[in-house]
Amino acid sequence: MNTSPSLPLFPLHATLLPGAALNLRVFEPRYLDLVRECGRTGGSFGVCLILHGEEVGAPATPAAWGVEATVEDFDVGPDGVLVLRLRGTRRFHVMTTHVRDNGLVTADVQWCELDSDDELQPEHGLLATLLEHIIEQIGGEYAAAGPAQLDQAAWVGWRLAELLPLSETQRLQLLQENDPRRRLDRLLEWIPELDVPIEEDL
Incomplete structure (x- = not known):
């Protein structure tokens, strides 16, 4: 640092x-x-x-x-x-x-060190699919996101942290985590507790 x-x-x-x-x-x-x-x-x-x-x-x-x-x-x-x-x-x-x-x-x-551009691991594939569904619904500046971005662990994690209905305390927890994959693990733990209507479509 x-x-x-x-x-x-x-x-x-x-x-x-x-x-x-x-x-x-x-x-x-x-x-x-x-x-x-x-x-x-x-x-x-x-x-x-x-x-x-x-x-x-x-x-x-x-x-x-x-x-x-x-x-x-x-x-x-x-x-x-x-x-x-x-x-x-x-x-x-x-x-x-x-x-x-x-x-x-x-x-x-x-x-903090900049995030690595590690590829998404298979156990986090659901998160990329979820993010893709959210982007399809809301459009906006992320509508042009391509497969390369949706395969980046750090990018998927930060965009889900931004777009999911997380508490500010949860977002702060993600900010403290240096490992992009650990951030994705936390999101996987939290998603069952979130009200994400499109989850049924995944």
Whole structure:
């Protein structure tokens, strides 16, 4: 793992995942300052799930694992609030946190190794089929996914983590797992408890 000092954090009641998109409304001065700073320096920031506290007001307590966010697009909503289109990239582990005078939380982090492009194992084949059914139903940006992506253990795991009705705590558990195949094992354990209507069609 590589260490990076002072990564600004944006704690949310949602878990950003590698490769996933997230729309984020930004209106608090500390986060507007963060966006300006990233635009000026070309830097990035991290998104972490809130363990204690709220998204506004006093600094919240973030989870010790998160994902780096890059800004793909931005707009201003009808109410004049800045809306960012984020994309999750690298996972990181928070080592220590600091709070700036304006209430912005920053962290010293260790960057996790990038996922390998291991092929899906036979015992995880059901998960690729499930993901394919979900994509067929919802369309969207993953509609063009081909066999090569559906055969990648890491890609299948992250897309299912994004699209299945998991709890944020479950998504956080997957973020802490370095092995793509172990993530798929966890998903196999959880699927019987989920309300997935298309499961009967598999």
